[in-house]
Amino acid sequence: MKIMGSDRTMHQLSQLDRRLKLDASNAPQRAADVIREAIVSGLLPSGSSLKQTSIADALQCSKIPVREALRELEGQGLVDFETNRGFVVSSTSVSEMMESFKLRLHLEKFAVRESLPKATQGDLDRVEALIDEFETLKDVSVSSHWNLKLHLAFYAPAKMRHLDRMIKRAHTIAHRYTHMYMQNHGEGVETQDEHRKILDAYRQGEVDLAVALMDSHISVASNRFARDLKPRLRGVHEE
Amino acid sequence: MKIMGSDRTMHQLSQLDRRLKLDASNAPQRAADVIREAIVSGLLPSGSSLKQTSIADALQCSKIPVREALRELEGQGLVDFETNRGFVVSSTSVSEMMESFKLRLHLEKFAVRESLPKATQGDLDRVEALIDEFETLKDVSVSSHWNLKLHLAFYAPAKMRHLDRMIKRAHTIAHRYTHMYMQNHGEGVETQDEHRKILDAYRQGEVDLAVALMDSHISVASNRFARDLKPRLRGVHEE
DNA sequence: TTCTGTAAAATAGTATACGATTTGAAATGA
DNA sequence: TCATTTCAAATCGTATACTATTTTACAGAA
Numbered sequence A, B: 001m002k003i004m005g006s007d008r009t010m011h012q013l014s015q016l017d018r019r020l021k022l023d024a025s026n027a028p029q030r031a032a033d034v035i036r037e038a039i040v041s042g043l044l045p046s047g048s049s050l051k052q053t054s055i056a057d058a059l060q061c062s063k064i065p066v067r068e069a070l071r072e073l074e075g076q077g078l079v080d081f082e083t084n085r086g087f088v089v090s091s092t093s094v095s096e097m098m099e100s101f102k103l104r105l106h107l108e109k110f111a112v113r114e115s116l117p118k119a120t121q122g123d124l125d126r127v128e129a130l131i132d133e134f135e136t137l138k139d140v141s142v143s144s145h146w147n148l149k150l151h152l153a154f155y156a157p158a159k160m161r162h163l164d165r166m167i168k169r170a171h172t173i174a175h176r177y178t179h180m181y182m183q184n185h186g187e188g189v190e191t192q193d194e195h196r197k198i199l200d201a202y203r204q205g206e207v208d209l210a211v212a213l214m215d216s217h218i219s220v221a222s223n224r225f226a227r228d229l230k231p232r233l234r235g236v237h238e239e
Numbered sequence C: 001t002t003c004t005g006t007a008a009a010a011t012a013g014t015a016t017a018c019g020a021t022t023t024g025a026a027a028t029g030a
Numbered sequence D: 001t002c003a004t005t006t007c008a009a010a011t012c013g014t015a016t017a018c019t020a021t022t023t024t025a026c027a028g029a030a
Helices: A007-020 A027-040 A052-058 A063-075 A094-118 A121-136 A140-158 A161-185 A192-204 A207-233 B007-020 B027-040 B052-058 B063-075 B094-118 B121-136 B140-158 B161-185 B192-204 B207-233
Strands: A079-082 A086-089 B079-082 B086-089
Touching (some): A007 A052, A027 A063, A063 B063, A094 A207, A094 B161, A140 A192, B007 B027, B007 B052, B027 B161, B094 B140, B094 B161, B094 B192, B094 B207, B121 B192, B192 B207
Antiparallel strands (some): B079 B086
16 A cells, blocks of 8 residues: 555645744755654654655745755654655554653653753753743643653753754654554643652752652653553554 | 865865765765765864865765755764854764763663563574674774674664664764774774673673673773873863 | 556656855955 | 955855656556
8 A cells, every 4th residue: 555645635734834833944944844743743644655846845845955854854763765766754663662662761761860960050940940831831732842842951951962862853753652642532631740849859969769750750651652552553554 | 263174175075985985876875974984084073164065076966965965964963054054063072972972881781671682593693693704804994883783783683773773873973082092092903802792691691791791891992082082172172 | 357568657866057145355444 | 453344255045957767557468
């Protein structure tokens, strides 16, 4: 079976573009953001072949910035590329889901260890402000972006840009799966409670406690997603 | 001070291209490989501005594949990009060196834990064959590529493509620094001894031992590099 | 029917060309 | 001298156009 980006899909991509309201002065970055969002949200399901001209038309630009965007997404593991055959949305699988959850957990526990000892009062006040802001904000459609932003704020004192990037990527991959869950169960009420407990551990300088809290914060959610999604993903086409 | 890719440098880039003998049918991939090698080897030092037309001339292609290559390298953290200002080789620093060493260590210890329990007899025979092949081969100019290949062979049973990619990237970043060390001290004699001990631990199913061996295998080398390079990197322009 | 082979259509890849932006250097004024 | 303005050169960003490759559709043979 071949899945192709239909006219309908491309129209929705164009709508998504308008919705995201990104900086128009940077076509490749904008295209990457739109296509990434489309893949993560399931608008472009795994196996979809990404026709450069269709996407270019939808985003009102030429193929060149589209190709650059697709290269970027290839580097993030969201699309596969083959010379002269083009780009295809990478396949989902139970094993990739489990990998992304494990990676996230492992990288973030490491990030807690690296960041906590270096966190200043000011760093932690910034995190707290973010939690407060997050709590008043009720727009669940962006909750996962906020969640990532908050987690990265915890790790910022480590000043490890490569680690940050890896965490970001693990989140993006994982989000392809958590998004499926959300669609069935509605967006979960965000557990700012847990974030505050982790912040407390940071303030007390309790590394092991903070790591343990982050561990359960991430693991509990991951296990819930995994339990629900494993049966749904099995039997689906895997490469 | 501004560093610019001189004609001389571009000529060397062109030579590097010929030396690497990459698949000519894939210009963007080829360009990325050449430029990556040039950055890691120090031919293009940090701060060098990467003029698209110069590189295109050196690699005998147009700007389009060059831009795609540079986007890829941006994703790997080797170049920085700013709209309308182009691409610049990312800066080196003691902190980035330490980060890359820590990341490598942390990711690879995790990879040992994930791969060892799943490794079959066949998997390990393949690793052993690689060690043997590696030992006879005396071409030190490719030793770091071989080393990475061998390490990834250990982790292959885990079948975690994203983890593999992250390890690869951490190696590449780290290699910018280890390469500096090599230039002063000559290429170190590769310690196949340690690889064989790790392989033994894999064969015995001794996870904790394998992790400990991998830890010291990586840490000892990292510490040696760090001790030597820290003084040399300090005072150098950092962003 | 099923299997070719072949021609047409679709798509990928990229060199070229050109407007837009930034940079560098000379000219001017303080 | 030093700062500021101006203009030319360098460079970037990408739409367009063209070639190369792949895919599709179809005709005829087995």
